[in-house]
Amino acid sequence: MDIDPVRLESSLWVGKKRYRAALTGWHLNWTELDKKNRDKKTVSVPVSEVIGVEEGRVQVLPQMSVAEDTDREFTVFYVKRSSSGSPYGLLWRLGRTQFCCPSRDLRDQWMTQLRIALKTHSPSRPHRLLVFINPFGGKKQGRQIYHSLVAPLFELAGISSHVVVTERANQARDHILKKDLTGFDGVVCVGGDGIFSELLHGVIGRTQQEAGLSEHDPSITLQSCDLHIGIIPAGSTDCVCFATVGVNDPVTSALHIIIGDSQPLDVCSVHHCSSLVRYSVSLVGYGFYGDVLAESERHRWMGPLRYDYSGAMVYLSNRSYAGVIQYLPADSQLSSPRDNTRCLSGCSVCSKGTERLFPHSPGARSLYSSHFSQFSSDTEGEWVSVEGRFRAVSLTCMSSSCPRSPLGLSPSAHLADGTGDLIIVRDTHPLGFLTFLHRHTSTQDQFDLPFVDVHRVKAVRFSLPTGEEEDRDEERERVNDGGMTEEGKRPSRSGSHKHLVERGEERGQKDFLCGLCCSKAPTVSVWNCDGEILPHTEISCKVHGQLVRLYARGIENGSATPTRKCQDGHRNCKGRCVLNN
Numbered sequence: 001m002d003i004d005p006v007r008l009e010s011s012l013w014v015g016k017k018r019y020r021a022a023l024t025g026w027h028l029n030w031t032e033l034d035k036k037n038r039d040k041k042t043v044s045v046p047v048s049e050v051i052g053v054e055e056g057r058v059q060v061l062p063q064m065s066v067a068e069d070t071d072r073e074f075t076v077f078y079v080k081r082s083s084s085g086s087p088y089g090l091l092w093r094l095g096r097t098q099f100c101c102p103s104r105d106l107r108d109q110w111m112t113q114l115r116i117a118l119k120t121h122s123p124s125r126p127h128r129l130l131v132f133i134n135p136f137g138g139k140k141q142g143r144q145i146y147h148s149l150v151a152p153l154f155e156l157a158g159i160s161s162h163v164v165v166t167e168r169a170n171q172a173r174d175h176i177l178k179k180d181l182t183g184f185d186g187v188v189c190v191g192g193d194g195i196f197s198e199l200l201h202g203v204i205g206r207t208q209q210e211a212g213l214s215e216h217d218p219s220i221t222l223q224s225c226d227l228h229i230g231i232i233p234a235g236s237t238d239c240v241c242f243a244t245v246g247v248n249d250p251v252t253s254a255l256h257i258i259i260g261d262s263q264p265l266d267v268c269s270v271h272h273c274s275s276l277v278r279y280s281v282s283l284v285g286y287g288f289y290g291d292v293l294a295e296s297e298r299h300r301w302m303g304p305l306r307y308d309y310s311g312a313m314v315y316l317s318n319r320s321y322a323g324v325i326q327y328l329p330a331d332s333q334l335s336s337p338r339d340n341t342r343c344l345s346g347c348s349v350c351s352k353g354t355e356r357l358f359p360h361s362p363g364a365r366s367l368y369s370s371h372f373s374q375f376s377s378d379t380e381g382e383w384v385s386v387e388g389r390f391r392a393v394s395l396t397c398m399s400s401s402c403p404r405s406p407l408g409l410s411p412s413a414h415l416a417d418g419t420g421d422l423i424i425v426r427d428t429h430p431l432g433f434l435t436f437l438h439r440h441t442s443t444q445d446q447f448d449l450p451f452v453d454v455h456r457v458k459a460v461r462f463s464l465p466t467g468e469e470e471d472r473d474e475e476r477e478r479v480n481d482g483g484m485t486e487e488g489k490r491p492s493r494s495g496s497h498k499h500l501v502e503r504g505e506e507r508g509q510k511d512f513l514c515g516l517c518c519s520k521a522p523t524v525s526v527w528n529c530d531g532e533i534l535p536h537t538e539i540s541c542k543v544h545g546q547l548v549r550l551y552a553r554g555i556e557n558g559s560a561t562p563t564r565k566c567q568d569g570h571r572n573c574k575g576r577c578v579l580n581n
């Protein structure tokens with residue numbers, strides 16, 4: 001349906017300069033005029049990126065206040081992209097321009113038309129948000145970040161928010177699962193990947209409850225979630241924010257939330273036998289990343305640095321683990337983890353994913369759903385099996401870029417294509433593994449190593465090799481342990497790992513901790529699932545295309561976005577090479 005665009009055009013003043021300002025349905029433009037009425041520079045702001053309009057000369061920080069109201073002035077706030085951003089994504093800032101009209105009538109007309117345009121052209125903006133702050137995330141700045149940087153912007157945009165400062169782990173998840181959410185358009189977390197994961201589990205769980213679907217049945221197609229999730233980064237890794245926005249910056253994220261941006265995200269479900277263990281969006285990792293997480297939990301007091309310290313310790317302990325990996329390859333015609341592309345805002349691979357996942361007719365959708373099922377092997381293609389000793393086995397549904405690794409675990413992975421990338425690092429000499437790790441910090445290709453394989457997949461299973469009886473017993477012990485809460489089968493996030501670390505009954509864990517100070521090497525590692533230790537070694541994972549939506553739009557392509565060395569051998573061709581998109 002075409003909506004009649006709002007139009008208004010007049011001569012206005014900004015400071016001492018005269019401008020021709022025009023509001024069409026989609027854009028607000030103002031062009032400086034010289035004395036002979038010739039056009040000079042034009043500023044153009046899409047209506048969808050206007051944050052608010054106020055009468056008078058208004059400022060927002062440190063508090064919203066009207067500096068002066070002469071009856072003829074109004075202030076427009078909008079998204080302004082900062083040139084001093086990171087090379088990986090654009091920083092957004094609050095732009096502000098104060099206009100002066102020749103008359104009060106004209107001022108009122110501008111105010112009215114701008115507000116109508118905002119209502120008409122930004123229907124997906126949130127009006128009411130439920131905000132969870134983890135006061136202990138990252139450098140423990142969550143509360144301050146929210147109140148000083150984010151709340152004033154929400155107020156300016158007319159968003160009302162209900163704020164919950166969490167007092168315990170899993171409070172945010174339980175709140176979303178159990179409380180009345182009527183009237184909320186979205187949920188927001190202020191913290192790291194851990195509190196985000198709580199929101200993810202709450203939103204997915206609640207949606208399945210309402211749809212009458214069992215999350216424990218690995219063969220069903222889960223219902224995608226309408227309630228959007230926003231992330232204000234204030235954690236240690238903040239990988240989900242970095243990989244979906246391109247920067248970890250609270251103001252940028254707040255502005256994406258205000259304008260109601262929407263980024264679908266693939267989610268991986270992790271099952272053990274017939275029970276859901278957890279969901280993941282970034283990393284499901286065994287071996288190195290599992291060991292780093294287990295070790296880092298003992299050094300939480302170090303804050304975000306705990307990962308670097310533990311990374312070095314685990315690297316020096318030089319471990320590899322036996323296992324059997326099975327995976328279901330995705331259609332290699334559509335994309336590949338080594339095609340040297342980047343998933344950027346408006347990504348065509350993800351758009352095609354949307355068409356495949358949600359074709360318009362309901363009949364077609366259910367046909368596709370059965371095609372997508374991990375367990376219907378008829379149309380699926382074949383499972384592939386790899387057995388051996390591995391330094392690291394990682395599955396990621398997106399690039400998992402973060403400040404530590406700005407291109408991520410899998411630089412060409414897509415946020416919303418319905419697939420994940422399985423990275424298999426076979427056992428190798430220490431220098432080889434260090435090269436692999438180090439390449440995560442540069443534009444060099446970490447997959448271009450003889451002991452590394454990467455596959456684009458729809459599902460993965462991991463088991464211990466047959467004949468490792470000792471390990472199987474251990475695995476049985478873990479299953480009996482469970483790590484589940486009294487509410488039944490819902491996994492307990494930190495309950496399980498607290499159990500592992502504090503009581504030390506988990507043998508792999510005990511071996512691991514012991515292994516750092518004595519020579520006995522452990523035979524099993526643990527799984528790191530978005531920063532949580534899983535209570536099982538044998539798991540099966542399935543990617544659910546576009547299961548949730550974030551208030552984000554993917555990474556906007558700053559001119560300097562670094563990319564990999566291209567296949568012609570150019571180093572650092574930084575997007576100029578034709579092979580890069």
Ligand SMILES: CCCCCCCCCCCCC/C=C/[C@@H](O)[C@H](COP(=O)(O)O)NC(=O)CCCCCCCCCCCCCCC
Nearest residue numbers: 192193194235236237238239283311312315405437530531
């Ligand atoms: C030699 C330098 C090597 C740098 C290797 C960097 C790899 C970075 C991969 C990052 C993957 C991120 C996936 C996201 C995981 C998060 O969900 C999750 C939870 O985050 P939260 O605490 O904010 O809630 N974070 C994590 O599990 C942390 C994983 C971080 C691993 C960092 C490893 C650093 C390794 C340093 C090795 C140093 C070797 C030195 C040898 C002398």
Ligand SMILES: Nc1ncnc2c1ncn2[C@@H]1O[C@H](COP(=O)(O)OP(=O)(O)O)[C@@H](O)[C@H]1O
Nearest residue numbers: 137138166167168169191192193194195235236
């Ligand atoms: N009030 C709280 N007390 C203790 N733990 C909490 C609280 N709120 C959230 N958590 C848990 O803290 C863990 C880490 O939180 P997160 O926000 O990811 O910070 P970080 O990035 O520093 O790890 C998560 O597992 C989350 O569930």
Ligand SMILES: [Ca+2]
Nearest residue numbers: 266397414419
């Ligand atoms: Ca994906």
